[in-house]
Amino acid sequence: MMPVSPFKLSGVLWVLAWRNLWRNYRRTLIMLTAIAVGVWAMIFLTAMMRGMVDDMVRGSTSTLLGHVQLHHPQYRDDPNIVNSMPPPSTSLQQALNSESVVAWTTRVRVPAVISSERETTGITLVGIDPESERPLSFIAHKITEGRYLESPNDRGVILGKRLVDKLETRLGKRVVLMSQDPDNNVVDRGFRVVGIYRSDPSMIEEQFAFVGRTTAQGFLHMGEQISEVEVLGSDYRQAKSLAVPLRQTANNETVPIEVLSWTEIDRYLGSMLPMMDGFVLVWIIVVFTALSFGLVNTLAMAVFERVREIGLMQALGMKPQAIMLQVLFESIFLLVIGLVIGNLSAWLTILPLQSGIDISVVAQGLEMGGMSSMLYPSLQIEDMILATVVVLLLGMGASLLPAWRAARLDPIKALTKH
Amino acid sequence: MSAVTCQGLVKRFQQGDQTIYGLDHVDLSVAEGGFLCLSGPSGSGKTTLLNAIGGLDKPDQGSITIAGCCIDALSKGQLADMRLSNIGFVFQAYNLIPVLSARENVEFVMQVQGLSASERRQAADDILREVGLQGLEDRRPAQLSGGQQQRVAVARAIVSKPALVLADEPTANLDSHTAEQLMNLFVELNVKHKVTFIIATHDTRVMEYAKRLIRMVDGKIVEDEIR
Incomplete structure (x- = not known):
């Protein structure tokens, strides 16, 4: 047994x-x-x-960071207008329209000064394409007064509530935006406040002013140049893998383009x-x-x-x-x-x-x-x-x-x- | 052939500065089919001898052979296998597993032996019927009387037809009627199945059933009577 x-x-x-x-x-x-x-x-x-x-x-990521960004290689060190890039080529657009990309947009983003009748302060001027921007960032969904931008040619400006309070201005009033063109000449232009946004966290409200992208390009004498392409995937945790095919395509472009995931852009958050x-x-x-x-x-x-x-x-x-x-x-x-x-x-x-x-x-x-x-x-x-x-x-x-x-x-x- | 052979068994216990001999050069040979009683006062070495034969305790000196196999150098696991294959135990306190029913307690050893569920069930029911516990198979030990529990323990000890049954004071907690029934069962198994019994007891009624009676004192065999 x-x-x-x-x-x-x-x-x-x-x-x-x-x-x-x-x-x-x-x-x-x-x-x-x-x-x-x-x-x-x-x-x-x-x-x-x-x-x-x-x-x-x-x-x-919804505050203009996205999951992946494409820039001129020097842009992150010096977000000056000279470090801009051309709009996406046909091959890059194909990569951006792939299945893994939920949405993408192009932006102009430069440092600027905004003045009202009473106050002047430094801000970041963002030129957006209102429709393609809609799924990418908060701005389309946070307008509390006035309206959202209607097209890239819209001549109005959207300001945050706290900035409006700081400038002691209001909806419908004019403000002056001042920045530099690619030849380092100071350029300025008056914009009417067409919308006011609230954000969470509220400190964002003092930081960004939004105008139409084409309007910004014209005002800044940039031609077709843009500051960045922002890309949104389905999951922020997958941003690195989302960046890989975009980087491969960008490497074949005639101009140098840097492709970074949000974890590489905001290392602290990453x-x-x-x-x-x-x-x-x-x-x-x-x-x-x-x-x-x-x-x-x-x-x-x-x-x-x-x-x-x-x-x-x-x-x-x-x-x-x-x-x-x-x-x-x-x-x-x-x-x-x-x-x-x-x-x-x-x-x-x-x-x-x-x-x-x-x-x-x-x-x-x-x-x-x-x-x-x-x-x-x-x-x-x-x-x-x-x-x-x-x-x-x-x-x-x-x-x-x-x-x-x-x-x-x-x-x-x-x-x-x- | 001998069922059990012990040669020169010595077991010492230390009690303070004093060395006490549990077994003092014990030589013993028990033939197959034997029915042997170990008697003697408390501390005479009866239980120590049973434990040594059962491989539960290692003697300090000497050699033990069970069914032709020397167990002296076996490991803990090998001793467990040897007990499983050759020996059935009946202890003084019924020592049933309280969370198992009477049938499950009897089946336990066969389960460890690897028998199939149907074989186990059949054998357990047969042996429980034989010891008079038909109808009580599904009761847990706490739901059985002392005598019934001891009969379950006996059923478990003999169900797999071991060559040797070691019983330590099996009647100590039983009334005289139940004790008599139990001893008759032992005798029947001894005669019918040729099972060898070694029983350690104080009980003179039990000794009357023995074919061979060994009396121990201070770890030594002082009398060996064949009847």
Whole structure:
């Protein structure tokens, strides 16, 4: 008669593990609650933090950053009008019209000075194509007074509310924009304020003035030249792969063009994603490491209470490996049930919060970090998988000690233990 | 052929500065189909000898052979295999697994041996019927009386037809009627299935069933009576 391997015994070991788990149901329920709450906390707080980062990134990418930008190679160091580029060639336009690109637009973006009758201040003048700009940035959706630009030839200007207040001007009044042409001559022109926008965060309102792109090109004597092409993909996390084919096409252009993803343009913001991933992993490990002490204690107690039974099983011919497996199976039951409850309750808690949490009480401070006053928790399946894998691995690791101790019990000492 | 052979077994226990001999140069040979009782006062070495024969405890000196196989150098896992294949245990305190039913307790050893579910079920039901527990198969130990529990333990010990059954005070917690029933069952198994029994006991009623009675004192065999 050949004894079977401990792994082939798993049927009876699962049964023993499951029934043993409920012998002290209070202790089991307490441990399950601890695991479930721990898992819930990991996932819920991760979703909140992801929501904050998503908000920051989306806010920034919709504030004239986009997912990918094309510039003259010197433009980022010196956003002067001389560092402009020609409009996209036919081959570049083909690449920009590929399936992976959701939308793209061309812009003129130069530093300028704006003057009203009372005040003068420095701003960034942005010449846009109103229709192609619409899906890319916030401006078309944030007009609170007046109107949006009607065409690239529109002769009006749109200003932010805070800039309007600062200049002590209003809708319908004229302002003067002043900048440099490619020959370094000062050029200026009067524009009527046709629209006022609000933005979130509001400091943007003081920064940008929007005019029609063709109007800007004429006023600045640029001809057909533009400052940048902004490209939007389907997911900001995929910006680097979106940039690859565009870069390959741009490399074949007759003029040098730099193609950069948003993470390369805004390195601080770009570093948020890997930093966040690292933080989530550390956070999950820290929470579960604390929990694993409880798990070890529960299993150690369970083994301690069953020393005689373990001795009996050894006396009857059960191998130490099978004893070890039995304790590990108990741990798996605890972990899996705790994970299911934790994941489910996190999902159920986050679900009703999808429409956003109003954090305007602290929004003033958050605006400094580029966040808006509404927080949208972002539940990602990857985070749930990460939490599940980490909890299972750490939990099994922590369970090895009591399982190993159970397997090492001396049958005689175990059988005679009172 | 001998079912069990022990040669020069010594087992020492340290109690403070004093060395106590649990087994003091014990030589013993038990023939196949034997029915042997170990008697003697508490601390005489009966249980120590049973544990050594069962491979649960290693003697400090000497050699043990079970069914022609020397167990002295076997590892923990190999000893577990040897017990599984050759030995059935009946302990004083019923020692059933509380979370398993009577049938599952009996099936447990066969499960470890790798028998199929249908074979296990058939054998378990047969043996439980034989020990008079028909209809109680699905009860857990806590729902059985002391005598019933001990019969489940006996059923588990003999279900896989081991060559040797080691019983340590099997009647200690039983009333006289149940004890008699249990001993009759042992005798029947011994006669019918040629199972070798080694029983450690204080109980004179049990000794009356023995074909061979060994009396131990201070770890030594002081009397060996063949009836």
